[in-house]
Amino acid sequence: MSTRRISSWLAADCSLHQADNNERLDVSVEKNTRKLDKGIVRDFSSRMSYASYLQLPTLLSAQQPVSQPEHHDELLFIIQHQTTELWLKLVLHELRSAAVWLREDDLGSALKGIARVKHIQKTLTEQWSVLATLTPTEYSQFRGFLGNSSGFQSAQYRAVEFVLGNKNRKMLPVFESDPQAHAMLEELLAAPSIYDEFLAYLSRQGFNVPVSVLDRDVTRAHEFAPELVPLFKHIYENAADNWAAYEACEELVDLEDNFQLWRFRHLRTVQRTIGMKTGTGGSSGVTFLQKALELTFFPELFAVRTEIGQ
Ligand code: HEM
């Protein structure tokens, strides 16, 4: 089809839509009020509704400010945390499934899950701008009511760190008063991380993964294994021949990057809100959080960058 024919076809199509729209406007919207279609279901006395399916009475009754008198901004604080926890629930669901798919050599499904997680991470990182509207003065007016509660006690956050390979048994005692959370973290501590599963997958695909890495104690944090760097160098320098492995490596790099961006935005929000005060959870605060920026899930995938082209 020539360019002229395409544009005249497009013009005809647009004017058709225009006519259609005008007609609909004339017929169905009067006084800027939309007429409701006859078929719209209104009786939910014996049907599942939006609210019942989503358990909204439960969800929307879970915002209970503790400040007295109630501080206007505590609702923001609660909802920022609750939405984070909801998204973390999905992140955990996807990452745990991705680890299983890797174990089953189903890389495609694992990558699809990781792609979804990356979008959630972006949403979570963006969301910090909402909390940044909370001024230090406003926060100081209800901070005292939070007692020793702290994000440090987020079981789902810790679980995500564990699934990604940043295991730390010393985190567990914090959850002793919550048997369900404690059991979940114990289970994840003992299970191979997504990186362990990926390296085992690579080994099954014929890549030369050292036995010391495959047999590592998975209850500990993954530590930099220099022997892995030549393997990744090979994959990166022959990406076209190892596309699936190469793509998976880059997806993991994105995951770690996104995780660190969330940590950084948290740190900056903390800094602008409480400065150098100690945390309600008992840590030094900003100084403690800064140290997390030195942690890494997939050190060899970053180390390989130094080697590329050499
Ligand atoms: C004004 C808002 C916030 C302040 C001032 C703040 C402050 C802090 C501080 C000082 C810590 C260190 C632990 C402690 O001693 O308490 C911490 C840890 C943590 N916070 Fe927040 N936080 C804020 C918002 C949030 C939000 C919205 C989340 C989302 C769930 C969150 C999640 C976490 C997590 C997961 C940790 C543990 C981090 C780690 O172990 O590296 N925080 N926070």
Ligand SMILES: N[C@@H](CC(=O)c1ccccc1NC=O)C(=O)O
């Ligand atoms: N650790 C914070 C308090 C805080 O932010 C917080 C308190 C209760 C539940 C979640 C929280 N979020 C992150 O730490 C502080 O020291 O002000």
